[in-house]
Each structure stands twice: as C-alpha cells, then as structure tokens.
Amino acid sequence: MRRAGALAVLCATLVGAPAAKAQSLLVDAEAGFDAARVCPTLVVRFAAPLDLLVQSGGQGASRIDLILRPDGDDTTEILEFDAPVTVPAPVSSAVAATGIALEQSGADLVLNITFARPVVTDATMAPDGRRVTVAVAEAGGANACLTSLTGGGDARPVDPSTPASDDGDDGDDGDLSGIEADFVEARAAITAQNYNRAIQLLTRILSAPENARSAEAQELLGVVRERNEQFAQAQAEYEIYLERYPDGDGATRVGQRLTALLTARGAPPAPLRTATDGTLARPDDDEPAGEDISLALDQAAARPRPATPARDTRRPVGDPDDAEEEESLPKLEYSGSFTSRYFFRQETARISDFDTARRSVDDFVLQNSLVNGVNFRGVYETADYILSWRADGALEFAFDDEEENVRVSRLYVDYDPKRSDLSYRFGRHLVRSGGVFDRFDGLTASWRRDEAFSAHVQIGSPVDSVRDPLFEFDRLTYGISLEFEEVFSHTDLSIYAFEQRAGSEVDRRNIGFELEYEDDVFFASAAVDYDISLDKLNYARVSATRRFEDRSTLTFSLDYVQSPTLALTNAEQGQAGQTLDQLLETFTLAEVRQFALDRTTASRSATLSYFRPWNDTWLFNADATVFRTEGNPASGGVPAIAAPGTDVYASIGVFGSGVLSESDVLSASLRYADTSSATLGLIDASYRFRPTERLRVRPRLRLGHRDLKASGGTEIFAVPTVTIDYEVRDSTQLELEVGGRLSRTRTPTTLDNRTETYAFLGIRQEF
Template sequence: MISRKLLTTLIVFLAALPGISVLQALPATEVYNVLERLDVKISPASAELTIRFSIPVNYIGHTPQKSGKTILIRVKPLAQNAPDVRNFKRNPLTSTSFKSDEVLSWKSSSEMPLQDVRYIGSATGGAVIEVNFTRAVSFNLVQSNDFRSMTLIVAGTSKAETNPKKSGRKSRYNYTINLNTSSKSFDLARVNSKEYPAGLTFYTMTTNVEGKTLHHLRVGFFHTAAQIRDALKAIRPYYKKARVMLASRNDIKNARNANPRLKLAASPSQQPKSIKNESARSMMNRAKRSLIGGKYQSAIVLYSRVIKKFPNTRKAQDAQEFLGVAHQRSRQFAHATKIFKKYLKKYPKSKDTLRVKQRLNALLTASKKPRNKLKNRQASKKPKWRVRGNVFSTLRYDKRKSSTSPTKTDTTTFVTSLNATATRSTKKDTVRIRFSGSYINNDSSVSSAGNDYRISYMYYDYQNKLSDYSFRLGRQSKYSGGVQGRFDGVSFDYRINERWKVNTVAGFPVNLSTNGAITTDKYFVGLNVDLATNSKYLTYNLFSIFQTVDGISDRESIGGEIRYLHPKHSLFVVSDYDTSYQALNKLLVVGNWRFNNKATLNVSYDYRRSPLLTTSNALQGQSVASIRELLLSMSEAQIRQLAEDRTAAFRSFSVSGSYPLGANWLLNGDFVVSNLDATTASGGVAATLGTDNEFFYTAQAIRSNLFKSGDSTAFSVRYADTTNYDKWTYSALLRYPLSRKWRVVPRIEVDFQDLNDGSDIRTIRTALRFEYRAGRRHRFEFETGYTSADFNNSTNDRTDTNIYYNINFIANF
C-alpha cells in the first residue's frame, strides 16, 4: 500500500504541472547543479546537517565562526568544464550576479531548526553557500575527505542545550560513537588511536539481523556534550556514517577487553535508556518520539521520570497514560493494566478518563486472545516511508528598453517546481526514491520562447546494509569515476572489505536541451575502484570509462583521484587521460592549508579541454545534428580530426585565502591567471581566437551581526585584466532580519568596463528582496530589480535598461 503522504505528494506534483523547477533561478541554461541533497542526523548531544554536492567543492572559509542564525560558507566548485573567465563577456544587461541561486528547503524542527540552504554561484566575491536557521545555533563545520559534502555539527537539540556554558556539564552516563557497520569484520590494528583525541578506546561489536552477523566499529566513551561534538568534528571526515548512541553493557564489556584501564562515568547497571532532559516538555517530546519509533523501554524510562520529577502536573497525568501504552506495546500487559487502573483512580474526573477506560478494556479483551496472533500482528508491521521535499513556484516579469529603439521587450516567465525524496529505512536496508523536475512557461512580446520541461533527477536508490552493496537506477548525476554529469542508467557499488570498494556504472548521457527525453545515441560503461590506505587521511580512486556515439568511439579514458585530507592541510588531484586520442583531458590539483588562527590558503592548477574532448565535438558548426549523419559524408578519421580542431585547452592557476577577523568578520582574497588556446579552422567552421594570459583579482569582506543579530553584510571588489578589456566590479549586499518571520535583502553592483577599441560600458544593477516565512512549511519572497547599462563609443552611444519583478512561493513537506 502507498502511504497517504506519498500519494498526496504525487497529487501535488501532478497539480503543479504545468511548471516544475529544481533551482530557484531559471534552470533553462543551467548545466551544473551544485547542491544535491540535505541529510539530517539527530544524536544525543548534537544534530548534524550534511550538505551533499553533485560536484567536488573546495572549502575556503566561513562566518560567523562558532554560532549564528545565518552562516555564510565561501566555496569553490571544482568540476566546471567551461571556464568562469568567459562569464565576463556576458551581456551586462541580462547577466546579473543575482540569478544563479540554488535552494534546498527544509521543514524545521526543535532538533534541527534549519530553514534552507542556498548556493549563490555568481556573486562577485566568489561562490557562497548560505545556511539559514530559524534561530541562532552553535556549530562546527567539517568537510568530507572526498570534497563532495560538508557537515555542520549543531550543538544541542534544544535551545537550552545550545548554551556553551552548559555544554561542559558532565553526564553520569556513558555514550559511544558507532563509526561504521559492515558485514565484514574490522581490524583494530589498522586504527591509529594516536590520530584522534586522547583517552578514547576503539572496540568492535557484533549484532545479528535476520540471521546475518553485522560487525560494528565503535569508539568511546563520552560524558559531556562538548566531548561528543569535538570527537565528531575529528571523526566525521573519515567516517561519514558515524552516529552517537548510549553505551550498553555489551559496549562496556567489549571496550574493557580492548582497554582494561577504561574510565567510565557510571557502572553498567546505571545506564539509562535515553538522555536526561531538563524540562518536562522536552522529556515528553523525547518519550513520544521513542514511543512512535518503537523504542518502548526508552519511553518507559522517560515517562516514569516525568511522573516522579513533576508530580501533580498535567504533564505527569499525560505521562501516566502513555506509560501504560508503552508497557502495553512492549507486551508487559500486567504492568499496563496496573498503570491504567492507577490513572482511573487518581484522575476519575478527567476529560481523558473515558479514553483510558477504553484502553483498559481493549487491553483486557486483547489479553484473552492467543499470543501467537499478537506476535503475527507485530511481525506484520511494515516500516514507514518518510517523504521530504518542497514545491516551488515563481512568477517573473521583465521589461527591457533601449534608448536607440522605441520597442520595449516584455517577458513573463512562470515556473513551478517539485523536489521530493521518499525514504524507507530498516536494519537490513535503506530505500530512497527521488524526483526533481522542472517546467518553464515563457511569454515574450517579441519572440516565442515556448515552454520547457526538465527532469533533473528520477531514480531508485537501494542500499543493503547486510551485504555491503548498493545500486541506483534512473536519472542521476555523478562527477566521479570518469562520469561527467547527468545520465540515465545504473550505478552499482560493492564493498569487498574495509579497504576496497568497487563501483560500476553504465548509461546514456543526458542532454537537457532535449527537454529531458532519454537519448540513446551515446552510451557508456565504466569501472572504478576506491582504495583506502593505512593512513586515514589518504584515499584513491582509479577509473576506466568507454563511451560510444552512433556506433563509433566517442571517448576512452582512464584516470583517478587522489584525496588527502588532514585537519591542517589537504590535497585533491583529479586526472582524466583519453587513450583513444592520446591526450590529457583534465588535470586538477588543489592544495589547502588551515592555520591555527583559522586562516586558510588555497592553491590550485587547472588544465582541461574545453569542452571535454569527445568525438561528438565534431558536430560544432555543422549543418547535421548527429554523428550518424556526419558519417555519410566523412570517414571516422576525418570526424575525429574535426573533434580535435573544435576543442581548445584551458589553463588556470589560482591562489585564494581567507582570514577570520574576530568572531564575525571574514576577509577573502583571490588571484587567478588563465589562458585559452585558439582553435583551428576546418570542416567549414572558422577558427576561434585564443587569449593571452588574463588576470583576475578579487577582494571581499563579509561581516555577520553588524547591525543586528542574525544579519550579514558582504562587500566585494573585482578587477579583470583580459585580452579585450579591463573591468572593475564593486558590489554590496545586506541580509537583514526585520523580525523572526521577515527578512530584507538589498543588493547593488556597479561595473566599469573599458574595451581595447576605446569604447566603454558602465553598468549598475540594484535589487531588493523581501522574504516572509509563514510557519515551518511555507515561505513567500518578492524581489524587484533595476539594471542600467551605458554603452559609449566614438560612433554611437546608447543606454539599455531592464526592470523586473519576481514573486516566489515555497511549500515544504
């Protein structure tokens, strides 16, 4: 049976057509989605938000440093094929830095007060990830060792627990962190405990699920929330599935076998089933979650504690009833009967007395039935599906005008979107189904842009925890193992042991310009292997991939990744060599240094073919639309030569850094030098000119909490010294919370561009956005902007203007 929530989501999606978009910006020209999904994990001392990326992303710096309501993270994407420097040749009227936002929304809760995560890709100072919470939180930021995710470890699961003064309070209980679970055993000799905080004990555990033995690698023990958060910060980059849990008697027994001198906060008999909370409300909430989640012993402990600590209160009365329910569901019928009778005796005039009588009568009746039938009913209970996502709609109106023409261009664009993920998880496996699609309706006064629909993601993902394999079937995105983006197909992963993981992939590359339809002219198969080393900091990936187009070779590549992630420095290397063309397609080397004062230094060298060298590049400038048609008039060798002629080499070297000035200031700087080779004229296609060395300089200052707690301000300046022009760009942006529900975001950007032919362009862009949050699920945004570009040369001067209005609505579920 499909759950009502899953069915409702499907109905909402069908009602949303005609209009669906994954990105908040119009996705018609978007090639790369940087944000893939958000994962949230709740643990006793913290909540973890993992931002997963579709492409490798390098961390530069963030502000504020330790706590805040809005967190800004400076990043640098590492997988674009088209060089960013070409963006400076855009139309200054239509290409603003305000249109490259991606948004992933979240339904906030007390455990994770997250509002949304935004990727702002074309800000003058560089790409920024903006994380918005509904209240201020204390956090630690950790980047994964494969550069494809970042984790925010948020302190505490309630407002009281976010107080740093309370984070050091010692618990009388022992907590442990489950680092990894596998059907293969773990070798403790490979774990170098000296690389982790002192005083920790690594040990192994085994459990039995459906007749199969699972092995667990764990580390303990922790007695304060601060200890847990510090350990997670050190562990998370290398153990992505780490989770905090209460230590059991078996945990303590196995840990003592590994370390006889182990220090405990309490004896095993003192271990509770859940964390002690300060207030009756928080205890009741935790007890309710335990009851719903089937953790009945934990619920019993918490409900009993509420009754004892807060007698003669409404909470104690409610706890008395649900304590009986918890005993009933754990099949302790005698206890449940006694508790319900005690409730009726103590609260005979309560409005809930009738309901408790019904519970008691049902219990007495059910207890007379055969026990095997009750067991069968319990065994037939199926895991529930959890559905998360959002529906997004936007209406945009643009009016453009030029001083040299009386004609005005009016454009209205309506976009609606759906991004939904359904997840079902058991001890045996995890199933995830995802859909993200888009439909855009364009209406222009001078041209018929028509409608456009896209399916960005539509896949079924299965992970078997008992046998250490997983697969994903459908439309998906991958930027590793030689795969260069979206494809329709299947990927399969199998972990041979703790150090070896084999990944296979096969499918059809997706061309979004075909409205998301499956195209079968290109097909690829690939194999890659992840290798772990004796050092926890160093991992490798080696790949081989073969791609055909219309029956001939399109691409044959080998390569890999080197990933070294130390807390103080890191190295990321990506290589791609085409054995068929005997040419290097890509070489990316990124080095990072993190200093004790939290300053960072990043150095990178990037060599790549632009576009990626494939036989399909031969179609550029041709009158035919497929390689099959081209083969009618040319040989395969001639086509391959055309492909090489259409492909240029791009090189860049960059140095960037960040320096936190106090708790709220972040200073950023970037220097980039790049050049692009010329292409050769052939096949009726003219040559393209290359560039000299082009230089780009950027400076940025970001200030949090400048005018009010929760605000952020960014000032940026950029200078470009290119082959054809010089350009200065100045920008300023303010994110200001007017109240808990309202936020205003004014922005301004000014360009001064001098071309080599003596002409110049002066451009000013302004925008003002209002955001209103209506509860946890709904948000409204209104934005208006104005752009004016003055073109001055010896023969003709003109001024182009554009004004736009944008209304957005986002509903989370």
C-alpha cells in the first residue's frame, strides 16, 4: 500500500534506470532485543517500502507468514517474481529462526519465517515500511516475554528434565556469558536492595531460551517481587516455578514461600535490612518461609547446574569453592559463530500466446550465491569499567556475476564505567530509544538515574542499508529521548526529539512519544510521531489487547502511517536523479517542501485479531485487516497516482503440538485477500517431526488461487518444500531445504506455466 516508494521505482524506470530486481527487495535479517517487552526480536529489512497487512500462524507455531503489500499496482510488473527469495536467518537461539523467504502471492508479498521451535510472535512494521520487527517468545515457556505478548503461557508447560527447545540449541548464541553476567549483577542488586534493577535483570534472563540459570532466576524473581511488595506478581512467579520445575531442587522451598504468601495476615513482609557483615538478614525471626533472601541466593548458586555448552568460555558461576576465581578481575569473555550458506534457484517458463500461436520456453537462474557470515561478541571487565564489543557481518559471493557484497549489520564498542551512571556506545548499531532511529553510525550516550528514569543522546549518520560503507556521514542526525517507567500506575512513557540534516537544509525534525499501559488483563499502547519542519503527522498508532481467563486474547489496532517517512529529501523521487541541492537551484524551498509532501503517501488500517488455546494440544487464531491508502497528486513534473481503494485481508489458523508424537508440530491456516489487483485464497499446512534426537524434518505445502482483476485471468500455484536440520554435535548444525513453486496463469490471450526449483545448504559452527 505504500505508493510513494512505488513512485520512486516507477519514475526511475521511466528515465531509463534499470528495473529493480526482485532479489534485491529482501535486504537482510538480524536478531535483536526489545527491552520494553523483554523479548528477543527478529528484524527483517527491505530495499523498498512495504506495508504489513496481516500476520498468520504466529501464535504457537513454528512458522509465521507476514502478508506485505508492495507499493500498489504500478509496481506489480517491476517487482513481480515467482521464485521465493531468501536471506540467511540470523544466528541466535533466542530467536531460533531457521528460514526467511519472500515470495509473490497475487499483488501481495508473503514473508515466510520458520523457527526451530513453536513460538508466539508479534510483528510490527517500521513507519518507513522498510523494516519489520518480530518479537519472539517460546511457546510453552513461562517468561516475561511470553507474558508481554499473550498475558501468560499459551501452551503446555515445559518438562524441566528436557531442553526447552527441540532444536538442540543450548542457549543464545554468544549470550550465555551475558546471562551469567546478568545473574551476577542481579545478585549484587539484591544485596544492595535495588530490587527494581534485580527484577529487570532476572526478567531478561528468563526472556532467553531455557538456560542454566532459568530455575534460579525464576525463584529469585518471586522472592525479589515479594520483598518489593509486589505480592500478586510474586505469587504468579512462584506458581510459574512450581509449574515448570515441580521436581526442582527449590520446589519445596518455593512451595513454602507461596503458602506463606497466601496465608499471611494483612501486613506485608517487612523490608530487608543489611546485616553488619554485609549480608542480607531477616527482619524478624518469625518471618514466613523460614529463610532469608541471602540464603536463597547461596542455595541457588550452590545447586547443581545443567552442563553449559563448550563455547561458553568463562568459568561456570555458582560453585562456592570458586567464588574468588569467579569474581577475579580483570577477565575476558568472548563467543561467536560462523555460518556458510549456499543458495541456488532456477526457473523454467513456458508461455503460449493464443492470438499468435507462439510458444516460448525460457530457463534462467534466479540465484546462485554463497553467503559467509560471522558473529563475534566479547566483554572485558575490570574493577573500574566494562568494555564490550560486537561484530556482525557477512560476505556474499554471486557466482553468476562474480561479484562480492560486504554487509556490516553491527560493529560497535560499549564503554560502561562502573562508578558512573553514564554509558557509551560507538560504531554501527541500532538505536531503539523512543523509536527515534533505525540503524546508524555514530555515538549513543545513555544516563540512567534510577530504574524510573533514563536519558539517551545520539549523534551520527543514518544507515539505509547494511551494504552502506561505514561512517559515510552523508547526513547528520542528532536527538534525545527520555524514558519514564511507572510515570502513572502501570504506565510507561517515552518522549523524544531529533533532527536530521541533508546538506544545509533540515531533512527531518521530529518529536514524538510512546505510551504503554498494562495491568493483569489489559494492555494498551499509543504512539505519535510529528514532523514539525514539514508540519505534518508522520505516524500514529493505537492498540489495545484484552486478556481473558481462558487465556484467549482479543486485540484491536488503528494505524496511520506516512510512507516513506516524511523527509525533505522525498522531493528527489521522480526528479530524474536530481539531488535536493539541485532542486533548490530551480524551485523555492516552499515548493520543494510541497514536492516532498506530494511524494509521501498516507495509509490507514484497522486490525482485529483473536487468539485462543483450545487445550494443551491445539491453539486457534484469527485476524482481519481493512487497509486504505491515499493517492499522490501531480507536482514538479511527476504525474499523479490514484488511490488504489480499500483492501480486506483475513486468516484463520490452527496449531497442534504433540498431535501424533510427543515432539511433532502440525499447523494449518486459510488466508483470504481482496485487493485492488487480485482476490487470493491460500491453504498452508506443515508438519514437523523428529526421526532421531538430532534430526528434524519439516515438509510443507501451500496451495493458492487468485483472480487477477486487471487482466481477467486466474492463477493457481503450489509451493512444496522439505526442510531438514541435523545437529552434528552441540556446536555444529547442518541445514538443508529443497522445494519449488509450480504455477499456471491463464488470461484471455496467454497461458503461462512456470516451474521453479531451489535448494539451500548451510552449516553453522559456534565457538
């Protein structure tokens, strides 16, 4: 639905620029973290603006489909492609994505993301339409991320005697040392009675996949919430522990604490005090549960831990005999992974023209490339500061044109002095504060006064693509964001302001806020972004979710989005390659501002979604979206684009876990779309099973039919695939996917039969 980006592509074609290749539309993907929802995230980037219309199969499934709308009918021919295109999935067990593919489906695009385990997800599109962020929580788990997405666990409890995931991963790739560091810091925060900080750290540990500290963190989170007089939350945390770890070492102790909490008379437990020896002491000898928090900490640390992966380079934390070694400084920790993936796609097109009786057969290679990626993280800690770094990048070699493409998604260093409230990050990184920026090269300085308030200042240059050279600084961006937690009861607020300059002119000057409210049964959020330079609303969103006792949820959202994001440089679109400075030599600044507004398209949407677990095996979800986009007026020599009208999308899906065997996963969904260019019906079914402990097989079949409104034709298509994952050993995984797409498109004058086959082979080595 984002027509402004379509205008750029169309006008470039009219002035002789080569048409955009479908392969370039899908740029890259990476793993991240959403601190607000305490969720790991998968971020997928696109070369052109797209709209996210609906998410299907995302609640408790091992794959999701995101239906995206390109920039209207004018780009259908330019962006039309029948073969799915892919980018490598990021190496992260927290996200556990195993495949990312984009394919054409009528006038729409379908972004298919597969995961190594059943997940609950929430996808949001950035205001500029070039980035979709998917928050990922493991289905069947019990952690803060899952709670933030659904209001509670949505699948069967995880057996603590088995790994939380069935993909053989032992933890977040490279994040195990981070988990240990968070646990040590959480213990220190508890000792200092900084309970809010401890809650934040323990929640972050629990947001990761099941790991060596999950049980301890779950117990301590309940204890800390109780000491922080958050009695309802403490009760919930204790109950989660007993549900997930009924035979755990702390089950008896947690049961006693829960009983004491439920039977306590009126007055809440007295706050902890610091003993003369520096340990935490009980306020009263007759305190319920019979144990102080320091004892709980010591017992948690002394309990036997599951074996950590060999790639964890630091000494295991928690052995009392090694306490001095554990805290000895300075110390160095590092981890990482290397991936190598080969992609091949080939298509055969057989076209018959009824009028001329001509037939043609064309064979061509869509993709033949090797992508090598590296992920490296490290931490160096002294008594005075913590220095950490991260490098994520890839080198792609295309065999057909023998070209190499370097991608740098992250390359930064963090400096965190221990005796200061300030911290710094420099390099290529993501700025998440207040939703101000995307990726940029530069410096972020953060100041946290306490858990209720923090401030962030950024200065640098925006990065449009991971292929951009480092520190190009073609535009200057600077801004500030302020975050307030519990500004009102159950309410968090973030406000921000920033400016971006292109040469001597202001490109963007935005102010905005994000407001979130959440209690036990209701969640609501609102966000507004306004460009005060162009004097126009850039983005607005209101969303509300109601959680019910049967664990079902109902969500309604309204969106208003400008695409691309309002900026003075939008005036360059359709101007035959003229830059902003060149336009200002011919037109006045007021005229150029109007051109920028005319090249920007507003869209409105309303979405209603419902999710409900039927029982311990089956889950159900349904959603519907109504979408409407404005047109673009003619100005500056650029022709007008008419509004495409109203589009309607709907889907229903079911997901089953443990249907035929304990480890299998079955999912099926039906999708319907009525758009300005086509009417689409799609059936999607998949089944995952494990023949052996280290082998996982996932066959999948999609069958679709669409009526093409412009040509009066019809298309039927089938997309069968088989994905095989094999764990050679704990640190080495092999991936194989083979499949194809068969389609037949009949119009009054032509018959088009296409057969596409593809294969993907990859290996991942962790260290």
